[in-house]
Amino acid sequence: MTAQLINGRKIAHALKAEVTAEVAALADAGIACGLATVLVGDDYGSVAYVRRIGRIAEELGVAYEQVLLPGTTTQDELLATIDRLNRDPAVSGVLVLRPLPPQISEVDVFRALDPQKDIESVHPENAGLLALGTPRFVPSTAASVFHLLDSWLDEVGEDRAAFYHRSLIVVVGRSNNVGKPAISLAYDREAAMMSVDEWASREGRLGWHTRQADVLVVAAGVAGLIRAEHVRPGAVVIDVGINPREDPGTGQVRMVGDVEFDEARGRARAIAPVPGGVGPVTDVWLIRNTVHAATHHARKVS
Ligand SMILES: NC(=O)C1=CN([C@@H]2O[C@H](COP(=O)(O)OP(=O)(O)OC[C@H]3O[C@@H](n4cnc5c(N)ncnc54)[C@H](OP(=O)(O)O)[C@@H]3O)[C@@H](O)[C@H]2O)C=CC1
Numbered sequence: 001m002t003a004q005l006i007n008g009r010k011i012a013h014a015l016k017a018e019v020t021a022e023v024a025a026l027a028d029a030g031i032a033c034g035l036a037t038v039l040v041g042d043d044y045g046s047v048a049y050v051r052r053i054g055r056i057a058e059e060l061g062v063a064y065e066q067v068l069l070p071g072t073t074t075q076d077e078l079l080a081t082i083d084r085l086n087r088d089p090a091v092s093g094v095l096v097l098r099p100l101p102p103q104i105s106e107v108d109v110f111r112a113l114d115p116q117k118d119i120e121s122v123h124p125e126n127a128g129l130l131a132l133g134t135p136r137f138v139p140s141t142a143a144s145v146f147h148l149l150d151s152w153l154d155e156v157g158e159d160r161a162a163f164y165h166r167s168l169i170v171v172v173g174r175s176n177n178v179g180k181p182a183i184s185l186a187y188d189r190e191a192a193m194m195s196v197d198e199w200a201s202r203e204g205r206l207g208w209h210t211r212q213a214d215v216l217v218v219a220a221g222v223a224g225l226i227r228a229e230h231v232r233p234g235a236v237v238i239d240v241g242i243n244p245r246e247d248p249g250t251g252q253v254r255m256v257g258d259v260e261f262d263e264a265r266g267r268a269r270a271i272a273p274v275p276g277g278v279g280p281v282t283d284v285w286l287i288r289n290t291v292h293a294a295t296h297h298a299r300k301v302s
């Protein structure tokens, strides 16, 4: 079997048209809409992401402030930045890139965000709303995973509800901003789901879990973690990982996911690759959440 490709660039393009219209409607209503990102240090995936966000914000005409702080930044310095962005009326949404360096308490930083500007739903109030199935903002990465799945189901003419009701969704990785939100969205679709973390690999049980998956979502941040043997024939595979891989011959670094693409492609029914899968949709979804934040804010103050 050669898997169908789930084309994230094409799906992102269609979504972008919707978000462009939303941005234009805001501008017509005289509502300011701005995004701020805060990157502490130089994590590979985060650097790639803020580069993309800068490009798409410009393309869609959304004001964008990119805060870049050194990896040695203290907790108090970061909290002071968050406080400034919380107060800035030009900023509708704030994204703090993960991972944060070890001297910083992620949970305290997330708690300091204004919940109305927390477009990734990492503040406890928003994380709680998401877990209850009534999200204020749907975090962009998990949203994009399911947007790809929904779009692919529409394309192949399968009924979404019927597909999810009979599927087991296995999510590898359970971080607060990717794996756990993906599980919450699987609940919302009334699918069966399973969450797998690093212990599964350490105990030699990773494949035992993943081979049961009808839908395998991989967000571990480990290049090539998922090989052919981890994929059930006919599964739908969504690769979320963003990792650097150096070509031993040329020394050139290229972006790869967590799934060994050529191997998985031989077994899966459909696969979302890296690059070109979840990533391009995530950027657009982030802008969409920023637009929603600006809209909520305008309704409250007007
Ligand atoms: N394409 C996109 O739009 C996005 C891509 N990403 C990428 O996705 C990846 C994951 O991101 P994020 O969730 O933030 O990462 P984190 O490092 O916060 O979490 C990784 C998770 O994967 C688990 N894990 C690590 N190693 C293994 C392993 N060998 N086997 C099974 N599970 C493992 C960890 O387990 P444990 O909990 O036990 O430590 C943890 O739960 C990164 O590469 C990131 O760059 C992230 C966001 C958006």
Ligand SMILES: Nc1nc(=O)c2c([nH]1)NC[C@@H]1CN(c3ccc(C(=O)N[C@@H](CCC(=O)O)C(=O)O)cc3)C=[N+]21
Binding pocket: 045, 046, 047, 048, 049, 052, 095, 096, 097, 098, 099, 120, 141, 177, 242, 255, 274, 275, 276, 277, 278, 279, 280, 281, 282, 283
């Ligand atoms: N709080 C937080 N939220 C995140 O969502 C988050 C984060 N921290 N830290 C880093 C990771 C990584 N990440 C990417 C998203 C899209 C692309 C992307 O669009 N990539 C393109 C390719 C880009 C290229 O080729 O340069 C693609 O996959 O096709 C990349 C990386 C979000 N992350």
